[in-house]
Amino acid sequence: MEFGLTDNFLTTKMELFWLLVGIGIGAIATSACWVSWNYAKQRHKRKFRKRSHNGFKDRSIHSLKSWAENLHQNSRLERESSESIAPDDDEVESLLAKIVEVAPIGYIQVDQDNRLAICNERAATMMGIANHHHGLLRKPFLLQLIRSYELDHLVEKTRALSHSDQVDWVFHPAIPDPANPVPQIGRPIRAHSIYLGRGQVGIFLEDRQEAIAITQQRDRWTSDIAHELKTPLTSIRLVAETIESRVDASAKIWVERLLGEVERMTKLVQDLLEIGQMDVGIAPPLNLKGVKLSPLIQAVWSTLEPLANRKQVKLNHIGDTSLTWQLDESRIYRLLLNLFDNSIKHSPSLQSITIKTSVVDSTLHIETIDAGDGFPEESLPYIFDRFYQIDLSRTRSGLDRGGSGLGLAIVRQIVTLHHGAIDAKNHPETGGAWITISIPTQTNSVTNTL
Template identity: 70%
Template sequence: MKLELLWLLVGIVIGAIATSSCWLSWHYAKKKWNRKLRKRSQHVFKVRSIHSLKSWAKNIQQNLQQDLQPKYRDQNGNGFIEHDSERLLWENIIESAPIGYIQVDQDNHLNIFNQRAATMLGIMNPQQGLLRKPFLLQVIRSYELDHLIEQTRSQSMGFQVDWVFHPAIPDPVDPVPQQGRPIRAYSIYLEHGQVGIFLEDRQEAIAIAQQRDRWTSDVAHELKTPLTSIRLVAETLEPRVEPSARIWVERLLSEIERLTNLVKDLLDLGQMDVGIEPHLQISEVNLADLVRSVWTTLEPLANRKKVSLQYIGDETITLRIDESRIYRLLLNLLDNSIKHSPALQCITIKASIVDSKVHIETIDAGDGFPEDALSHIFERFYRVESSRTRSGLDHGGSGLGLAIAYQIVLLHKGTITARNHPETGGAWITIALPYQNPTTSENLQTSQPLRK
């Protein structure tokens, strides 16, 4: 009996060892196969992620230049494809693409378009549309599209433009209201004067953005009442607490004030979305004094990083502006500059008068903006991904600061642009505001450092 039990245990041990060996062999083979698959997949799928219409179009242009190189040239030096198979493949890709595409020759004849482009631009009878190679203007009437083609052809490089396309009325005698369609277009230069245009329908994206903005406005409206109640409670408690604890109540009131201003800004943005412009309290304001006032507010934050400010411009420039709103504008811009500036750096504000406008420039030495983010900088809730900045740091923020700055400038009938400064590499924001007293432009400019 004992001998049988011993052989049973030996059999169990041998079976366990065999099972483990099989499992280890299978596991090793699986890992080896996975490594081989990953290696092959990395070799085959060397394709960058497509983040925008612009990058997608550039990839297509590079592929066209490589794959559709002319095999022969005629007597005039014009290239042509050896076989029609490559051209047929290209046309099939364009027809199956999720975006619209049109192509014109050097004389602006419409040579190619797909069904999506015909739907977006209202091209009638797309099946027979190219039998006679019509001029683009005969089929599509759009100043923005014409200008994009000419710009691309004259500079031999691609450009991007956003506009609202309004189809032509088919029957002027019996007009039917035509709804505009927001479109984003990116052009590519195809040599010999030919231009290709990729078209993206932005209608759904804009509808989603409008829905988001309405939701934000509704939430801000609901937050207004409870914030007022919390402020009243905090103000009531402030004189009743111990002096040592009063600093916490003051900090609470400061945060409530910040949230109240944010809610007010959101409500103002919501009103402007529906065409209601907030009332401006216009007064004469000295620009240099206003900059110093803003910097005084931000000085504790700047001192932590040992960041200084330099004002370059005429000390006597005065503007007719809403002081509180321009104060908020400068506060947002300088706050961003401080957050993104390295330690021991200087932020510069330049003021100059050009063509009856005051130009206010803020320049820092921070990370700057990624090139593909420049067209979105002033959009609400847009934040640059931390992985796309050179430092890789996430500086936080709600994504509303520059959007609010943009709306404040519009309220003052001005313009604002964002670029990267060629010398510092940091953010370069330029604001142009109307100036009612251009004779002072003859004054000499001076440089004045602030709060070093």
């Protein structure tokens, strides 16, 4: 009995022990689960806080940058706005009036009725306007103060075409007192017009007296040099002709070349002298006769053929081979020689030079066209001026188109002697120089006056 109670007690203790063990294991498991869940929760919170903090930080940086950029841009716009505040109309008008008055060039302005609205002091002095007042409150008509057909025509042309124009002329002031006439000295003027809208025209006036004086001095110097060169050239020619028959056959070719160069220099000097004579109104006489142009063209080309062959440049003549015209043959020969020489020098290799001859309305037309660099647009008005040379940096080849600057000047002189006209431009197809010469019908009785 006692043994049975002991067994039951032991059994009960064992059951209680295992119950406590089970409760402990459950508690431990529960604690572990709670710890694990709590750790995961805290970790999630930390990640969330970190992500939120980083997001706020990025947004704050972005916002600060934008704010700073906007502040800088607004400050710049405000500064530029304050600096670019336009003055009112009165200030602009006053400023322009000051600029016009102190300008180193004459300026006048007329309204739609040809009344003189603006005239600065320099223009008044240049055009002989007495009692000049700032602003010209009366606004008289232009022709009341400046009696010049050229100036009036320039204003009308500018207004009609609505674009700028230019004219050169010699202005002769009106005699102030017809009862006591005093000779008035003409003043060379260059006027450049601008269209201002609403019928208003502005004109800049340039006094060309000093420039023309310099040109005349240069021309006199050229004429004096040409006179001085005649004597030594004549001496060189006489010496060369004397020794020509006394040298060996092998050296004779050099004497012949020397004589050729002396002849070329003599003709150049003669051309310079004739240009000088034409400047003072003395035209040398022409030796007119019927000249067949085709054989003359071929003769000139044969002279320059060695130069053309080096570049393999060919001549293309378009026109009636039997065409005959009253011309001074020796001068037309020099004219063609200068034109061909100029074209050959500035034509690319393996190209052709075209010369066209035709008769239209009793006028002979001679055109030469090459495939070279052509003329810069700004140089076209000065191509035929003496000693004018194109800026080498403006040409593709960098070659000297004008040489001494006399070739085309001599060409124009010869055309003028024949009472003709000459024009230079660039050909639309080849891009090269395109020179057109027009010579009217000539007779042996033509009087050469300028």
